[in-house]
Amino acid sequence: MLDLIHINSPLLMLSNLKSLEAAVKITAEFLNAAVKPVLVGCPKLRVAKAKSAFVELADASGYPLAVMPAAKGQVPETHPHFIGTYWGAVSTAFCAEIVESADAYLFAGPIFNDYSSVGYSLLLKKEKAIIVQPNRVTLANGPTFGCVLMKDFLEALAKKVKHNPTSLENYRHIFVPEGVPLKSAPNEPLRVNVLFKHIQGMLTDDTAVIAETGDSWFNCQKLKLPEKCGYEFQMQYGSIGWSVGATLGYAQATPEKRLISCIGDGSFQVTAQDVSTMIRNGQNPIIFLINNGGYTIEVEIHDGPYNVIKNWNYTGLVDALHNGEGKCWTTKVKTEEEAGEAIKTALGPKKDCLCFIEIIVHKDDTSKELLEWGSRVSAANSRPPNPQ
Numbered sequence: 001m002l003d004l005i006h007i008n009s010p011l012l013m014l015s016n017l018k019s020l021e022a023a024v025k026i027t028a029e030f031l032n033a034a035v036k037p038v039l040v041g042c043p044k045l046r047v048a049k050a051k052s053a054f055v056e057l058a059d060a061s062g063y064p065l066a067v068m069p070a071a072k073g074q075v076p077e078t079h080p081h082f083i084g085t086y087w088g089a090v091s092t093a094f095c096a097e098i099v100e101s102a103d104a105y106l107f108a109g110p111i112f113n114d115y116s117s118v119g120y121s122l123l124l125k126k127e128k129a130i131i132v133q134p135n136r137v138t139l140a141n142g143p144t145f146g147c148v149l150m151k152d153f154l155e156a157l158a159k160k161v162k163h164n165p166t167s168l169e170n171y172r173h174i175f176v177p178e179g180v181p182l183k184s185a186p187n188e189p190l191r192v193n194v195l196f197k198h199i200q201g202m203l204t205d206d207t208a209v210i211a212e213t214g215d216s217w218f219n220c221q222k223l224k225l226p227e228k229c230g231y232e233f234q235m236q237y238g239s240i241g242w243s244v245g246a247t248l249g250y251a252q253a254t255p256e257k258r259l260i261s262c263i264g265d266g267s268f269q270v271t272a273q274d275v276s277t278m279i280r281n282g283q284n285p286i287i288f289l290i291n292n293g294g295y296t297i298e299v300e301i302h303d304g305p306y307n308v309i310k311n312w313n314y315t316g317l318v319d320a321l322h323n324g325e326g327k328c329w330t331t332k333v334k335t336e337e338e339a340g341e342a343i344k345t346a347l348g349p350k351k352d353c354l355c356f357i358e359i360i361v362h363k364d365d366t367s368k369e370l371l372e373w374g375s376r377v378s379a380a381n382s383r384p385p386n387p388q
Contacts, residue, residue: 016147023137023145023153023176027106027130030139030287030360031061034104036167039063040086043070044109044150051075053154054108060158066095068116069221073209073231077224083171085221088118089376090193092222093178097125098171106130108150115235118373119380184212184336192219192365193292195338198343199288203229208250208257210232212243216290230257239370241270241293245360246371248274251283258351259285264362266295268311275318278354280327285356286346289314293363318356327353 033039039058045051052072065079066086076082080187084092086099099105100123107129131138137153139329140143156377176194181193191251196219203209203223211220225231232250234242247261268289278285291314295307315330322328329350333339339359346355 003040014147015149015152018158019145019151020148023148024156024160026139026141026142027137027153027157030105030130031157033101034163034164036102037061037104037106037164038066038102038167039062040099040107040109041065041071041075042107043068043074043109043136044069045074046109048109048150050108050134050151050154051156053135053158055079057157057161058156060163061161062163062168064098064168064171066092068107068110069217070116070235071235072221072233076227080226081168083168086135087116087221087369087373088122090118090218090373094171094175095172097169100124102128102167104128104130106132106155108132109134109187111236112382113236114264114377115238119376119378121376121380124262124325127385132351140196154201176228176353187335188338190333190335190342190359190361191264191338192359192361192367195290195339195359195361196220196223197275198336198339199262200224202260202286202343202347205229206258208232208254208259210243210247210250210259210261210285212261212263212267213238213240214267214295215366215370216264217369218373220262221369226274228247228359230254240264242266242267244271244274244349246266247285247287248281248283250279251278251285252281259283261285262286263287263289264295265289265291265293265312267313268314269309269312272317272319275354275356276321278326279322282326284327284352284354286357289356289358290361291358292365314358328356329353330356330358332358332360 035378041054045054055075064083066083067075067086069087083098084095086095088096105128108196110193127140129140132150134147134150136144137148184194200223203226204227205228209220210215210218211233232246243261243263247259251259308333315332318330333342342357
């Protein structure tokens with residue numbers, strides 16, 4: 001008969017105790033023999049209900065703690081070991097250098113696809129990797145242990161690893177604080193990096209960020225989240241328009257949070273009608289509609305005339321959906337001064353309203369991360385097929 005322990009998990013209710021013990025033993029030996037190990041939190045931490053166990057392991061081990069992009073918000077960014085988002089060439093500054101130079105890395109719940117791996121360009125080696133999935137553990141080129149729940153495994157591993165802060169100390173040796181965007185001249189056209197400087201100032205424990213597919217992926221990744229600030233980010237399919245419905249659902253399920261949704265104009269055109277239901281249900285998100293006249297992320301992957309879209313009167317559309325019923329406020333913004341006033345209004349006299357703020361920016365105003373990511377994904381997606 002198998003030795004089993006009970007765990008409250010939607011995927012697997014039981015861990016095989018012998019398999020768990022073997023996985024913990026061999027992993028602890030592997031990590032304790034390493035000089036500069038690191039931890040990387042990944043999107044399946046949530047479904048495995050293992051977020052607290054992962055932080056417990058970080059506390060016990062002394063290892064630096066990074067997250068893959070789709071796991072942003074799954075572990076507290078206020079943790080003293082947190083070093084940012086690991087996303088290959090578009091990682092948080094100094095994060096990729098620490099992860100990719102490590103001699104052992106534990107990935108908890110990863111999904112490696114063309115988007116999360118920046119066109120399969122991550123500088124990782126299988127022989128250094130421990131891959132922990134919700135119900136199994138794979139060690140480097142060695143064995144895979146099945147029927148092992150991530151939560152059980154991380155909790156047990158935390159009791160076996162030796163404290164080793166070497167990689168964290170190396171990070172602190174090389175870390176240099178970020179700069180700030182150039183100050184805008186009076187009435188200068190608003191730049192996206194200046195907008196996100198203002199969005200950063202809006203974040204509190206009572207807010208949540210919804211990041212749409214596109215350049216908002218990269219700009220929202222750079223936001224520093226307060227401990228209880230929510231964050232949602234959909235990378236698996238890169239579905240444009242996803243965030244509009246996600247805003248509706250999140251606001252309905254979590255009315256105590258004020259949502260801040262960053263949505264591109266191309267994405268918004270796919271699912272705009274969901275705003276009607278938000279108004280009908282009395283929701284009060286702040287939607288930043290970033291209007292740059294096209295599918296900017298697609299421009300960087302594969303440009304063509306199809307990436308230039310028909311411009312809409314976005315505030316006029318939302319006003320039409322409002323139709324005098326419910327609480328809704330809209331405005332168009334073209335400068336930093338106007339952005340500051342709009343945010344002040346949304347957080348003040350219109351705090352109970354759905355606030356729709358259309359941001360007019362230049363079509364080529366993109367993050368440096370999108371430029372890098374787009375070129376790498378383009379190269380990967382345009383390569384000849386593998387002969388079978």
